[in-house]
Every structure is written in structure tokens, then in C-alpha cells.
Amino acid sequence: MKPTGRSGAVALVVTLLLAGCTGGEDGPTGPTGDDETTLVPTPAQTFTGAPGTAVYTYVNGGLVVTVQLDGNAGTMTVHNGTPHDLDAPDVYVLDALDGHEIEGEVASAAPVPAGERSTFDLTIDEITDAANIGLLVLLLGADNYGAFVRTG
Secondary structure: OOHHHHHHHHHHHHHHHHOOOOOOOOOOOOOOOOOOOOOOOOOOOOOOOOOOOEEEEEOOEEEEEEEEEOOOOOEEEEEEEEOEEEEOEEEEEEEEEOEEEOOOOOOOOOOOOOOEEEEEEEOOOOOOOHHHEEEEEEEEEEEEEHHHHHEE
């Protein structure tokens, strides 16, 4: 094929592709629409708590841990729905401003037996507002279980 023929073929393919794009005018896509791909915009985060308050949740394999903070103090509830006993919980924060690690203090932290629920008091001294939390991380004993998700 000559160079002009290739350019014409490329132009034809581009035209056909653009003609197939409807810009969403045909309604939703996904299981209820024509296409199997679902395009869902990410909603803006809206938290309804008072300024300085936050709720963080960690869920994985039967383990549900909820941290409720008001300023730098709050509670941590551990629901151990796993078949294994868990070591004492702890947390640390990566600061939202510069990423430095801030240790949390879980008062009277104790292991949580399988199938049990325990609530502990929690303080994070260097944090004065939930907006300063870049990442909240769960520790069980010496094991880093990963990050919480802000849910409120």
C-alpha cells in the first residue's frame, strides 16, 4: 500500500472509531445498558461529622476494626470474626503535611480472642484534626495489617 493509502486507511479507522463514540448520549452502560463496561464517576467525599472528627474502618477476612476520632482522641473497636486470636492492636499515622510517622497510643491494648469484640481508648498526640491524617495504619502485634479507609 502506498503512503497516501495508509494515511487514508488510518483516517477511515479514526473516523469509524469516533463515529462509534456517543459521548454517553445513549444512556447508561454496563449490565443494564448496551455495553459491558460500566463508567462510574468517583463521587466527592462527603463526611457529615463535626469538624475535627473522623471514622476510619478496616475490613478484611472477618476482621473489622473501627476507629472513631474527635481531635486526637477516640476509640478503637476490634471485632475479630476470624478463627484466630489476634495480638494487641495499635496504630500509626502518616502525617498529611510531610508524611512523617506518628505513633498512636492504644490504652490497655490486649489480644482479641477469635470471635470476640473489644474496644480500646486511643490517642494520637501529634494529630489535632482529622485533616492532618494522611494515612491511618493498623498494627496487630508486630504485624502491619494495612491502611484504614475513612468512612465518616
